[in-house]
Amino acid sequence: MSVLVWIELTNGKPAATSWEVLGKSRELAAALGVPLAAAVIGESTEAAAREAGTLGAQTVYTLTGPLFAQYRLSAYAAGLKQAVDAANAGVVLTAATTRGRELCAAVACEMDAGMAPDAVDLRVEGGKLVAVRSVYSNNILTDVTFNTPVQFASVRPRSFPMPEANGGSAEVVALPPAIDESQVPEKVLEVKSGDSGEVSLADAGIIVSGGRGVAADPAKGFALVAELATVLGAAVGASRAAVDAGYIPYKHQVGQTGKTVKPDLYIAAGISGAIQHLAGMSGSKVIVAINKDREAPIFERANYGIVGDLFEVLPALAEEFKKRLG
Numbered sequence: 001m002s003v004l005v006w007i008e009l010t011n012g013k014p015a016a017t018s019w020e021v022l023g024k025s026r027e028l029a030a031a032l033g034v035p036l037a038a039a040v041i042g043e044s045t046e047a048a049a050r051e052a053g054t055l056g057a058q059t060v061y062t063l064t065g066p067l068f069a070q071y072r073l074s075a076y077a078a079g080l081k082q083a084v085d086a087a088n089a090g091v092v093l094t095a096a097t098t099r100g101r102e103l104c105a106a107v108a109c110e111m112d113a114g115m116a117p118d119a120v121d122l123r124v125e126g127g128k129l130v131a132v133r134s135v136y137s138n139n140i141l142t143d144v145t146f147n148t149p150v151q152f153a154s155v156r157p158r159s160f161p162m163p164e165a166n167g168g169s170a171e172v173v174a175l176p177p178a179i180d181e182s183q184v185p186e187k188v189l190e191v192k193s194g195d196s197g198e199v200s201l202a203d204a205g206i207i208v209s210g211g212r213g214v215a216a217d218p219a220k221g222f223a224l225v226a227e228l229a230t231v232l233g234a235a236v237g238a239s240r241a242a243v244d245a246g247y248i249p250y251k252h253q254v255g256q257t258g259k260t261v262k263p264d265l266y267i268a269a270g271i272s273g274a275i276q277h278l279a280g281m282s283g284s285k286v287i288v289a290i291n292k293d294r295e296a297p298i299f300e301r302a303n304y305g306i307v308g309d310l311f312e313v314l315p316a317l318a319e320e321f322k323k324r325l326g
C-alpha cells in the first residue's frame with residue numbers, strides 16, 4: 001500500500017499546488033506507515049520527478065512521451081490508473097485544479113472507488129483517510145470517510161503550506177504507456193494561452209477584486225483594480241455581478257460559482273459581501289474591504305475596512321504601496 005500524489009504539469013512545469021499536496025502527504029504516509037509515491041505524466045517528466053524526490057516522494061512513477069504532451073483526460077486517466085496499480089496505492093490525491101478534479105474523479109470512477117472532491121484538510125484516523133470538505137458556502141466542515149479499499153481526494157489549492165525540500169531523492173520508475181494515440185479520442189487542434197504574465201487566482205498570495213461598485217466607469221474601475229494588483233504582485237478577482245455585467249471575464253470570478261481562493265491578503269473593492277461571494281474567499285487570511293456603504297455586509301467579515309469611494313481609495317493605495325515597496 002502507498003499514498004500516491006499526481007504532480008500536475010503545465011507546459012512542463014509542476015503546479016505549486018501539487019507540491020502542497022505532496023508535502024501534506026508526507027504526514028499522511030507516515031501516519032499510515034506506508035511509502036509516499038508520486039505520479040508525473042507529461043512529454044518530459046525528468047525534472048519534475050527529481051523535484052518530487054527532494055520534496056518527499058520515495059518513488060516516482062513516470063509516464064513520458066508525446067502521447068502526454070497535452071493534457072487529455074482519457075490519456076492521463078489511463079496513465080494515472082497505471083501508476084495507481086504500480087504503486088498499489090490506497091490513497092490517491094490530486095490538487096483540486098480544473099484538471100486535478102476531473103482526473104481524480106475519472107480514475108476513482110473507473111476503479112469504483114470513493115472520492116472526496118475539493119477537500120480542505122486531510123488526516124488519518126484508524127488507519128484510514130479522512131477528508132474534510134467545506135459545504136454550505138463554507139459554513140460547515142464535514143468529515144468524509146471511505147468504504148472502498150482505494151481512497152481518492154482532490155485538495156483545494158493553498159490548503160497546505162509549500163513543503164521544505166528534505167534533500168531526499170526518489171526511485172524513478174518509468175511506466176510504458178498502456179495505450180497508444182489510436183485509443184485517445186480527444187485531439188488537441190490548437191492551444192490558446194491566456195494573458196501572459198497574469199498571476200493565477202488559485203495560486204495567488206494576494207488578490208485584489210472588484211465588484212459592481214465599479215459600475216460608474218467599469219473600464220477605469222478594473223484598470224485601478226489591476227494597477228493595485230500589479231503593484232502588489234497580486235491576481236485580479238471579481239464578483240459575479242461584475243462578471244455578469246461584462247466588466248471582466250468569468251475566469252476572474254471568485255465565489256460559489258467561480259473560484260475558491262485562499263490568499264494571505266484579499267482586497268475587495270466595491271463588493272457588497274453576498275454569501276455566494278464569501279463562499280469563495282472567506283478562507284483568506286486577511287480581508288480588506290473598500291466600500292462606500294458603511295453598512296455593507298462585507299465589513300462584518302473584513303479584518304480592515306475602508307469606507308470610501310474605490311475610485312479614490314484604489315489609486316491612493318497603489319501610490320502608497322509603490323512608495324513603500326519601492
Ligand SMILES: Cc1cc2nc3c(=O)[nH]c(=O)nc-3n(C[C@H](O)[C@H](O)[C@H](O)COP(=O)(O)OP(=O)(O)OC[C@H]3O[C@@H](n4cnc5c(N)ncnc54)[C@H](O)[C@@H]3O)c2cc1C
Pocket residue numbers: 210211212213214215238239240241242253254255256257258259269270271272273274275276277280290291292293296308309310311
Ligand atoms: C446560485 C448563485 C451563485 C452565485 N455565485 C456567485 C459567485 O460565485 N460569486 C459572486 O461574487 N457572486 C455570486 N452570486 C451573486 C451574489 O448573490 C451577489 O449578487 C454578487 O456577489 C454581488 O456582487 P457585488 O458585491 O459586486 O455587487 P453588489 O451586491 O451590487 O454590491 C456592490 C457594492 O459596491 C458598493 N459600491 C458602489 N459604488 C462604490 C464605489 N464607488 N466605491 C466603493 N464601493 C462602491 C456598494 O455599496 C455595494 O456594497 C451568486 C448568486 C447565486 C444566486
